[in-house]
Amino acid sequence: MTLSGKAAIAGIGATEFSKESGRSELRLAVEACIGAIRDAGMAPSDVDGLVTFTQDTNSEIAVARELGIPGLSFFSRVDYGGGAACGTVAHAAMAVASGQAETVVCYRAFNERSGHRFGQAAIGPDRSATSTGLEFSWHLPYGFATPAAWVAMHARRYMHEYGATSEDFGRVAVAMRRHAATNPRAWFYERPITLEEHQASRWVVEPLHLYDCCQESDGGVAIVVTGADRARDLPHPPVSVKAAAQGSGPNQMMMFGYYETDLTTLPAMGIVGDSLWRRSGLGPRDVQTAILYDHFTPFVLVQLEELGFCGRGEARELIADGGIELGGRLPVNPNGGQLGEAYIHGMNGIAEGVRQVRGTSVNQVDDVENVIVTAGTGVPTSGLILGRDQGRSRTRGS
Amino acid sequence: MHDRLMTLAEELAAEGERPAPPCPDPVNAAMIRNWTQALGDRSPLWDEVAPPAMIQVWSMPGLAEKAATAADRVLARLDEGGFTGVVATNCEQTYDRYVRHGERLRQTVRFGGVTGPKTTALGEGYFVTWYQSWYSGDERVAEMLFRVLKFAPRGGGASRRHPLRPAIGPDTRFFWDGVDAGELRVQRCAECGELRHPPGPMCPRCHATKRDHVVASGRGTVHSYVVHHHPPVPGLEPPFVVALVELDEGVRMVGNVLGCPPEDVHVGMRVELVFQKMDDELTLPQWRPAGGGEARDTAADTNAAADTDADTNAAAGTDTAAVAQPGGDGAESPPGGLPALRVELTPTFVISTALATRDFTPVHHDTALARAQGSKEIFLNILTTMGLVQRYVLERVPGAALGGIAVRLGVPAYAGDTLTVTGRAVDDRTIEVRGAVSLGDHVVATVRLKESS
Numbered sequence: 050m051t052l053s054g055k056a057a058i059a060g061i062g063a064t065e066f067s068k069e070s071g072r073s074e075l076r077l078a079v080e081a082c083i084g085a086i087r088d089a090g091m092a093p094s095d096v097d098g099l100v101t102f103t104q105d106t107n108s109e110i111a112v113a114r115e116l117g118i119p120g121l122s123f124f125s126r127v128d129y130g131g132g133a134a135c136g137t138v139a140h141a142a143m144a145v146a147s148g149q150a151e152t153v154v155c156y157r158a159f160n161e162r163s164g165h166r167f168g169q170a171a172i173g174p175d176r177s178a179t180s181t182g183l184e185f186s187w188h189l190p191y192g193f194a195t196p197a198a199w200v201a202m203h204a205r206r207y208m209h210e211y212g213a214t215s216e217d218f219g220r221v222a223v224a225m226r227r228h229a230a231t232n233p234r235a236w237f238y239e240r241p242i243t244l245e246e247h248q249a250s251r252w253v254v255e256p257l258h259l260y261d262c263c264q265e266s267d268g269g270v271a272i273v274v275t276g277a278d279r280a281r282d283l284p285h286p287p288v289s290v291k292a293a294a295q296g297s298g299p300n301q302m303m304m305f306g307y308y309e310t311d312l313t314t315l316p317a318m319g320i321v322g323d324s325l326w327r328r329s330g331l332g333p334r335d336v337q338t339a340i341l342y343d344h345f346t347p348f349v350l351v352q353l354e355e356l357g358f359c360g361r362g363e364a365r366e367l368i369a370d371g372g373i374e375l376g377g378r379l380p381v382n383p384n385g386g387q388l389g390e391a392y393i394h395g396m397n398g399i400a401e402g403v404r405q406v407r408g409t410s411v412n413q414v415d416d417v418e419n420v421i422v423t424a425g426t427g428v429p430t431s432g433l434i435l436g437r438d439q440g441r442s443r444t445r446g447s
Numbered sequence: 448m449h450d451r452l453m454t455l456a457e458e459l460a461a462e463g464e465r466p467a468p469p470c471p472d473p474v475n476a477a478m479i480r481n482w483t484q485a486l487g488d489r490s491p492l493w494d495e496v497a498p499p500a501m502i503q504v505w506s507m508p509g510l511a512e513k514a515a516t517a518a519d520r521v522l523a524r525l526d527e528g529g530f531t532g533v534v535a536t537n538c539e540q541t542y543d544r545y546v547r548h549g550e551r552l553r554q555t556v557r558f559g560g561v562t563g564p565k566t567t568a569l570g571e572g573y574f575v576t577w578y579q580s581w582y583s584g585d586e587r588v589a590e591m592l593f594r595v596l597k598f599a600p601r602g603g604g605a606s607r608r609h610p611l612r613p614a615i616g617p618d619t620r621f622f623w624d625g626v627d628a629g630e631l632r633v634q635r636c637a638e639c640g641e642l643r644h645p646p647g648p649m650c651p652r653c654h655a656t657k658r659d660h661v662v663a664s665g666r667g668t669v670h671s672y673v674v675h676h677h678p679p680v681p682g683l684e685p686p687f688v689v690a691l692v693e694l695d696e697g698v699r700m701v702g703n704v705l706g707c708p709p710e711d712v713h714v715g716m717r718v719e720l721v722f723q724k725m726d727d728e729l730t731l732p733q734w735r736p737a738g739g740g741e742a743r744d745t746a747a748d749t750n751a752a753a754d755t756d757a758d759t760n761a762a763a764g765t766d767t768a769a770v771a772q773p774g775g776d777g778a779e780s781p782p783g784g785l786p787a788l789r790v791e792l793t794p795t796f797v798i799s800t801a802l803a804t805r806d807f808t809p810v811h812h813d814t815a816l817a818r819a820q821g822s823k824e825i826f827l828n829i830l831t832t833m834g835l836v837q838r839y840v841l842e843r844v845p846g847a848a849l850g851g852i853a854v855r856l857g858v859p860a861y862a863g864d865t866l867t868v869t870g871r872a873v874d875d876r877t878i879e880v881r882g883a884v885s886l887g888d889h890v891v892a893t894v895r896l897k898e899s900s
Contacts, residue, residue, distance in 0.1 A: 170680045178616030186613035187645045190731055191703050192683035194611070198673050202691055206671035209714040252686075255674035255709075300651075307691050308644065308699050312671055 051328050054439060056142035057280035057287035059152075060089025060273035061400040066236055066391030069163040070267035078107040078158035079115040081269035085154060086116075089273040090284040096273075098123035098153030100140045102133040102394065105157055112156065123150035127295075129303065131342060131425025132317070133157075134395030135433045139293035141274035151275065157396040158269025166265050170194040184302050197262050197345060199304040200427060201254040204347035206312035208256060211362035213350065215256055219247035220365075221346035222260045222388055224374045224381065229389025232411050236264055237389045261346040263387040270396035272403070277438065287438040288406045291419065292329035296320030297429035304427045313361070315351050318423065321432040322356040329434045331419055333357045336434070338405050338414040339379055340398040340422040343386040348426040349373075356421065375412055383412035395424045402435045448528040452561060452573070455524060459517065459558035464580065466555055467515065470505045473551040478504065478803075485803035486831065487790070488838045496545035499849050500837035502581055502589040503540075503830055506554040507805035516593075517556035517577040525597040530572055537576075537594040538829055539853035546581075546588050555580045559592065568684060572598030609725035610681040618648045621660055631720050631732050632660040633698055644698035665720030666737060667692040670699060674709045682725075684887075688712050692734055706735035706867050706883035711784070723885050735867070735883070736787075785843040785870040785878070790835065792884075797825050797862045804830035814862075824861040827889070832860070836880050836892045839868045844878065850895040857888040 062084025064070065064077050072080075078101075086093055093116040099109040100123075109124040123144045127133035134157070141153035161167060171185070171194050193199070207213055226242045229235035242260060250259035280287035298316025300309045310316055326332050333356065341352045350364035358379060359367045367373070373381040384390045384401035391397055402422040404410040419436035472478065474497050482501055483493060490498075497505075516522075522533070546552065559576030576594045580587055615623050625632035634646035638655035649656050672690035679685070688704040690712065704712050705721060717737035724730050790796070794814075801811035806828045809816040817825045836852050860866050860882070866889060870880040875896075882890040 169678055172611060172681060178614045178619070182614040183616055183619055183645070186615070186619070188701055190609070190611045190613050190725075190729070191689050191701055191733075192611065192675060192680040192687055193673075193689040193701055194680050195675075195678065198675055198689060201673040202671050202689070205673060205714065206691075209671070252674070252676040254676060255686075305701075307671075307701070312691075 052142055052146050052293060053291050053328055053330070054289050055146035055277055056274050056290045057277045057438065058138070058272055058290065058399075058403050058435065059275050059280045059283045059285065059287060060085040060087070060091065061271070061403050062086070062088055063234075063270045063393075063397065063400060064158070064268045066234060066266050066268040066393065066397070067162075068236075068265075068267060070160055071163075074159050074164070074269075075107045075111055075115065077160070077267070077269035078105075078112050078156050078271075081158055081271040082112060082116055082154050082156050085156075085271035085273045088285070089275070091152065091273065093118045096152050096154050097121055098141060098144050098150030100125045100127065100137040100144075100153055100155045102126065102130075102137065102157050103128040104130060104133070104394075105159070107156070107158060123153060127431070129425065129429040131344065131394045132428040132430035134342070134399060134424035134431065135293065135422055136295050136424065136431035137396075138272060138274055138290065138399060138433055139295060139431055141272075142290045142293050145274055145276050151279070153274045154271055155274065155396075156269065156271040157394050159394070160267045161392060161394075162265040162267050164267075167196060168262070168265055171196075181303065184305060188305060195254065196304065197257050198254040200345040200347060201257045202307060203312045203351070203427070204256050204345075207347060207351065210313050211365070213362075213365050215248065215258065215261075216244060217350065217365040217368060218256075218261050218346040219244050219258070220368045221343065221349045221373070222247050224368075224371070225343060225386040225388035227374055228383050228412055229385025232385050232390060234411075235385040235390040236266065237385060257345060257347070260388075263344045263392045266391040266393060268391055268393050268397075270393045270400055272396070272399055281438065286407055288403045288435050289438045290433060291331065291436045292325040292434040293431070294321045294324035294328065294433075295429070295431045296324065301429055306427065313351065315348065315355050315426055315430075317428070317430045318352055318355040318426060318432075321423065321430055325421065325432050325434050326357070329419075329436075331434060331436075336419045336421045337380075337417045338383060338420050339381050340402045340420060341381050341386075342395050342398065342423045342426050342430075343382060343388050344392065344425065346388070349381065352423060352426060353379075356423075375414070380414050383410055383414055398422055399433065402433065406435050406437055448524075449564070452521065452524055452528070455521060456558070456561040459521065460560060462558065464555045464557040465517070466553070467506070467579070468508065468554075470552045470554060470581075471509065471511075472505070474505060474546050474548050476548055479548075481803040482834065485796075485799040486834045486838055488834070490838075490841055492841070496547050498834065498837060499542040499545055499589070500540065500830075500833040500852060501804075502542070502546070503579070503591060503833075504804050505546075505552050506579070506581065507830075509805045510807050515556075517558040518575050521558070521561060521575055522595075522597060525573060525575070530597040530599050532569060532572070532598040532600045533595050534569065534598070535593070535595050535829055535856050536574065537592065537853070537855055538833060539592040539851065540833065541590045541851040542849055543586075543588050543590075545848075546583065550583045552581045552583055552588065555582070559594075567596060567598060569596065570598040570600055572596045609729050612729060619646055622646060625660070625662070626722065626730050626732055629722060631663040631665055633663050633694070633696055635659050635661050642696055642698050644694075644700055661696065663694050663696050663720070667694040667700075667718055667734070669704070669712060669714055669716040669718060671714060672704065672712050674712075690718070690734060692718055700732070702731070702733045704734050704736075705885070705887060707869060708881060711736070711869075721885055733885075736869075785872065788839050788842070788868040790866040790868065792827060792860055792862050792864050792866055794825065794862045797827055800831040800834070801828045804828060804834070806830055822859065822861070824863055826862065827860040827866070829856065832856070832882065832890050835866070835868065835882065836890065836894060839870060839880055840878050840894045840896075843870060844872075844896070848897040850876075850897040852892055852894050854890050854892040856890055858884060858886040860884050860889040
């Protein structure tokens with residue numbers, strides 16, 4: 050038994066992406082949700098399930114109250130920061146496929162720039178002796194306290210092992226900013242950068258420059274998941290959930306995968322990738338574009354390797370000469386990603402994956418049959434393969 | 448207060464260079480011998496001329512009276528304004544020429560300026576600069592810039608408490624107990640013997656819950672590292688290094704690398720354990736370059752070792768020159784790196800050098816008084832720090848003639864600690880020197896060499 054093809058994404062919604070929304074996080078959540086529900090041609094009364102991130106501050110019941118959803122039969126949360134993104138759709142698809150719910154909205158909304166900024170030193174988290182508090186206690190006292198620093202530790206070793214350079218990382222940033230430059234919703238709309246500008250940007254945590262780090266953003270995104278059959282009766286062509294997976298690796302920690310595993314790998318993403326290909330019956334050659342979680346550039350390279358788009362240490366060759374840019378071998382994040390569009394904890398990437406399959410993106414890749422979408426790296430994570438609905442592709446196929 | 452302070456500063460600056468009390472004694476062999484013995488300087492150069500870094504010693508008033516500076520009125524005004532804390536930040540000596548035995552020197556003082564208020568790690572404060580010059584007859588032989596930060600101490604002692612503290616639970620307490628006992632402990636499964644860090648309640652291999660630990664040798668290799676610049680992290684001054692150290696026992700551990708500049712850290716670098724006392728309650732296991740830093744030049748090491756042997760019976764408190772660990776641990780020497788010098792800061796060393804530089808300030812010899820003033824121990828005086836920088840460079844670059852030493856002062860070098868001096872040639876006239884103690888950098892110096900004669 051497999052989940053593949055049983056659920057589909059019928060609607061997407063989002064607020065504007067800004068540095069200061071001027072509104073409450075709950076308001077951002079419900080604005081995104083109502084947008085997604087309307088995009089699906091539905092009403093809140095059609096929704097009977099809600100899923101969000103463990104980290105989200107907006108409770109499912111608060112969102113249901115504001116939307117006037119009369120009752121919920123399924124609600125769930127997914128943990129581990131941005132690693133939750135695709136996991137919310139996985140939970141929703143499982144609920145729909147198993148009959149626990151008919152239509153589930155996944156949402157994530159925050160004032161991550163004007164409110165609590167994830168890029169600042171994480172001195173606030175649980176400092177009691179819980180399992181998570183103890184994990185952080187091996188790192189925080191040394192001032193090892195920001196996501197950039199935690200990723201930089203991997204990046205340095207990756208450079209050492211494979212001869213990658215800061216310019217290789219920079220090419221990811223240049224690609225994302227090129228894509229964002231033609232996406233009016235992107236924060237960095239019409240503001241591309243050059244590799245020289247990347248190299249000249251200040252150090253945040255060596256070996257990461259400022260332009261290796263994604264933005265901090267305010268905003269919200271919501272995704273409507275429903276049964277495949279039902280989706281076919283709705284306004285947009287259904288976007289089939291061909292595979293959904295979560296993954297956690299050996300000796301997994303939150304961002305501290307340093308102790309037993311190879312620092313140049315992301316074992317959790319390897320598990321997600323293997324599951325996605327196996328469950329969908331597809332492989333790296335079957336996707337026309339990839340939405341890869343890009344909070345920091347180095348992990349885009351490692352993801353390309355973990356997902357089988359190239360061998361270990363070879364990602365810099367795949368990225369060279371515009372390989373991940375529009376028109377390249379594998380266009381990555383046509384929306385500009387979190388480096389260029391906005392950092393909505395990976396959820397804006399899922400929405401772009403949906404647009405690419407629908408054929409409605411402002412930076413549309415030609416003939417998209419399938420797209421792979423990933424979630425936060427360095428943490429337990431998740432992924433999706435979204436694709437054209439089988440019924441539709443048959444009629445189109447000729 | 449600010450406007451009055453600035454007016455006073457302008458008045459003082461307008462006074463220009465003024466004569467100061469005379470130097471008590473001519474340049475003489477006895478004071479030079481005291482100085483060289485106390486600092487462990489065995490150079491044969493000082494039979495006719497005085498060590499250049501001794502220049503300030505010649506005008507020290509000794510116990511007779513307090514040394515006056517050109518900035519006393521400004522410092523007093525700042526005290527009245529609540530800027531009661533003081534810490535020296537810079538000392539820059541320029542040597543026009545070495546002075547000869549028998550020369551009688553005179554000194555002048557000149558007010559430099561005041562800048563501020565500035566927000567610093569210690570609190571809001573003003574930087575105050577003044578100058579001293581030394582003459583033989585009408586010929587200037589040396590000049591010194593001295594700068595202090597006068598700051599308003601932040602309320603209470605709370606700000607000195609390291610803000611980033613580990614949570615400690617039943618499964619991790621043995622580790623922190625070990626740190627307090629001066630041991631680096633690694634959890635071992637009492638059934639299958641598997642070592643593990645970070646520790647946990649159940650052995651993932653055999654599922655035993657019975658645990659003990661081994662005490663690590665304290666040696667390891669940098670597996671990866673980062674240099675933190677941004678954003679600010681409470682309790683730490685960027686840039687700082689965080690490294691993932693692979694212990695010789697096989698487990699990995701995160702810590703800071705202290706005692707060398709960030710640019711010297713590299714993957715594969717050998718490091719050794721050092722305990723850093725963060726405050727009265729918290730100590731962290733940390734790392735520093737192994738074997739006295741980057742001493743990898745075999746010939747230079749041999750010389751350093753020979754010097755050490757010759758010094759075996761010298762006065763207590765002199766250093767042992769660092770010798771590279773035998774066998775070469777695969778560490779590479781940074782370009783231009785000079786062998787390290789390690790100085791054990793025994794109380795005898797701290798006190799004898801203070802007295803040999805005619806510095807009788809109690810914080811350099813009276814432990815009880817030093818503690819009463821908020822220091823944890825007596826500590827090295829600045830005249831000695833300057834002398835050690837001179838000694839390091841002249842021992843590492845034989846035949847060099849010093850044109851000047853400019854130092855930035857960092858954390859105190861307390862008795863009981865070890866000062867590790869490292870250096871590198873920036874070009875053929877410039878040596879960068881760094882002296883680190885367990886708390887971090889005590890001194891960062893740029894030494895200018897003259898064309899050798």
